[in-house]
Amino acid sequence: MNIENKKTVLGDEASIYIHDDLSEKEKWKTMNGRQKWEYIKNYYLMKAIVVLFIVAFVGSILYTMLSPKPDLVFSLAVINSAMTPEQLHQCQAEFEERIELDKKTQETCFDSGYYFREGDYETMQRFATYNAVGQLDITVMPESVFEQFAPAGHFASLAEKLPTDMYLELSPYLVECRLFGKDGTFIDGSETMLGIRIDETWLYKGMELREPVILAINLSTPNMENVMQFLHYLFRDL
Numbered sequence: 754m755n756i757e758n759k760k761t762v763l764g765d766e767a768s769i770y771i772h773d774d775l776s777e778k779e780k781w782k783t784m785n786g787r788q789k790w791e792y793i794k795n796y797y798l799m800k801a802i803v804v805l806f807i808v809a810f811v812g813s814i815l816y817t818m819l820s821p822k823p824d825l826v827f828s829l830a831v832i833n834s835a836m837t838p839e840q841l842h843q844c845q846a847e848f849e850e851r852i853e854l855d856k857k858t859q860e861t862c863f864d865s866g867y868y869f870r871e872g873d874y875e876t877m878q879r880f881a882t883y884n885a886v887g888q889l890d891i892t893v894m895p896e897s898v899f900e901q902f903a904p905a906g907h908f909a910s911l912a913e914k915l916p917t918d919m920y921l922e923l924s925p926y927l928v929e930c931r932l933f934g935k936d937g938t939f940i941d942g943s944e945t946m947l948g949i950r951i952d953e954t955w956l957y958k959g960m961e962l963r964e965p966v967i968l969a970i971n972l973s974t975p976n977m978e979n980v981m982q983f984l985h986y987l988f989r990d991l
Contacts, residue, residue, distance in 0.1 A: 823860040825888070827852070827979040830880065830971075832894035834865040835960055841865050844956065852982050869898055881907070887973040890980050893951065896928075899967040903930040903947045904939065908969035911946045914977065915984075923988065926950045928967055954987045 827848070831841065845863040854861065867880055883889050884907055892908070902908070911927060912920060920927075928948035931939040951957065952966040968987070970980055 823856075823858055825976075826854070826859045826861060827976050827983065828862040828888060828890045829864065829983070830867055830883070830889050830892045831863070831865040832867040832869055832880070832892065832898050834893075835957065835962055835966065836865065838865065848983060848986055851986055852979055869901075884971050885973065887971075887975045889971045890974040890976050891983060892969050892971055894967055894969070895963070896965045896967050899928070899948050899969060900930070903969065904933045906932060907972060908947045909972050909974070911949070911970065914970050914980075916981075919981070919984065923949055923984070926953070949984075951987055955990065956987060 829845075834841065836844075841863050845861060849856075849861055867876055869876055880889075880892075884892075892902075894902075911923075915923070926949050927946045928950060929944050930947045932943040932945060934940045948967040948969050950965050951968045952960075952962055957966060968984075970977075974980055
């Protein structure tokens, strides 16, 4: 059989894969432009893409971890909310505008994700934990939930927190509650103003409510100035 003039299938590109005894530098010199591109594509391009992806992924994680977090300047917990998410979002936007929030360095949290049901200890524990560490400033809840939590000392005395003039202005809406002792029974003479009825404010206007809605100032609030701003925002008709 005469094979002197028989062509092979590989063609010119096969020179990329021959001369294994040559160094990388020597192989490179023997290639034309097309062969060099094929060589780069086959041996280096995918590796470069993988490396770039890893660098970008790690960089994104480091940026998220190391970039400064906005300060939480006001936090509102809404339990068994009667408001729609749209209403709550609008309330948050209006309040942020009122306090001239700097969104680059500050943030607020209006959380309506608290739904208490009998035996729902996980949600109750989450609320109690956030309250204890100062992550909540104000809680809005039905009267029945307020009566469950207020005696245990989760909320601040309004006489101690509010200025005298505001305390007097809000006196028709204040809700009194007795406190529990260590033995779980009410303490005689422990009656304290711990709640504010807000179901008659503009926020709940036109809503059909099953029971009164109570606002309470959380015991460990770190943002009392903005708590005052929120009360002025709610009772703006006074």
